Amino acid sequence: NAGVTQTPKFQVLKTGQSMTLQCAQDMNHNSMYWYRQDPGMGLRLIYYSASEGTTDKGEVPNGYNVSRLNKREFSLRLESAAPSQTSVYFCASSYDRAEAFFGQGTRLTVV
Amino acid sequence: AQKVTQAQTEISVVEKEDVTLDCVYETRDTTYYLFWYKQPPSGELVFLIRRNSFDEQNEISGRYSWNFQKSTSSFNFTITASQVVDSAVYFCALEGNNRLAFGKGNQVVVIP
Numbered sequence: 001n002a003g004v005t006q007t008p009k010f011q012v013l014k015t016g017q018s019m020t021l022q023c024a025q026d027m028n029h030n031s032m033y034w035y036r037q038d039p040g041m042g043l044r045l046i047y048y049s050a051s052e053g054t055t056d057k058g059e060v061p062n063g064y065n066v067s068r069l070n071k072r073e074f075s076l077r078l079e080s081a082a083p084s085q086t087s088v089y090f091c092a093s094s095y096d097r098a099e100a101f102f103g104q105g106t107r108l109t110v111v
Numbered sequence: 112a113q114k115v116t117q118a119q120t121e122i123s124v125v126e127k128e129d130v131t132l133d134c135v136y137e138t139r140d141t142t143y144y145l146f147w148y149k150q151p152p153s154g155e156l157v158f159l160i161r162r163n164s165f166d167e168q169n170e171i172s173g174r175y176s177w178n179f180q181k182s183t184s185s186f187n188f189t190i191t192a193s194q195v196v197d198s199a200v201y202f203c204a205l206e207g208n209n210r211l212a213f214g215k216g217n218q219v220v221v222i223p
């Protein structure tokens with residue numbers, strides 16, 4: 001069982017470049033989440049999806065877009081990366097308000 | 112809006128001491144869930160405990176225990192007889208209306 005798989009694990013972007021972070025879960029979970037983690041800030045919710053076909057903004061959505069492609073996959077896109085988006089990104093999924101399972105994280109640096 | 116506050120940032124204890132982590136939450140939801148997660152130095156996030164808003168019974172699981180008090184909106188977590196392996200960041204989280212919000216975390220350092 002892979003659980004929650006995020007790709008890539010590391011990425012360096014130049015300011016203004018775009019990229020998509022991929023996330024897939026194989027646990028048949030309905031809810032999926034994207035967080036960013038910055039020192040001293042904890043985990044801040046960027047976007048979430050309560051079910052296939054729905055997405056909602058979290059606490060810090062500016063500069064990001066998401067797609068819930070199907071029940072398994074939830075991608076996060078940075079259209080024009082900025083240095084302020086340098087962070088560790090975590091994808092997570094959960095079923096029916098149970099505990100969330102997290103991916104290993106993506107360490108993104110924007111220079 | 113949901114909010115989770117973990118006031119203490121870093122807590123240092125000597126091995127075998129107990130450590131209690133405070134968590135205060137705000138929500139307008141009548142049904143919600145509370146969680147504690149651990150993030151060791153390796154970086155992964157590990158689920159520890161879950162409690163729903165209707166169940167205020169406090170429990171002990173091994174060296175972990177928690178104290179949920181709805182009247183004060185608090186969900187505190189205690190590690191008994193701490194060990195070096197408990198050194199990690201601990202996050203309190205609140206789920207309501209399909210949103211999962213985290214506090215800023217408590218860095219726990221257990222000194223051998």
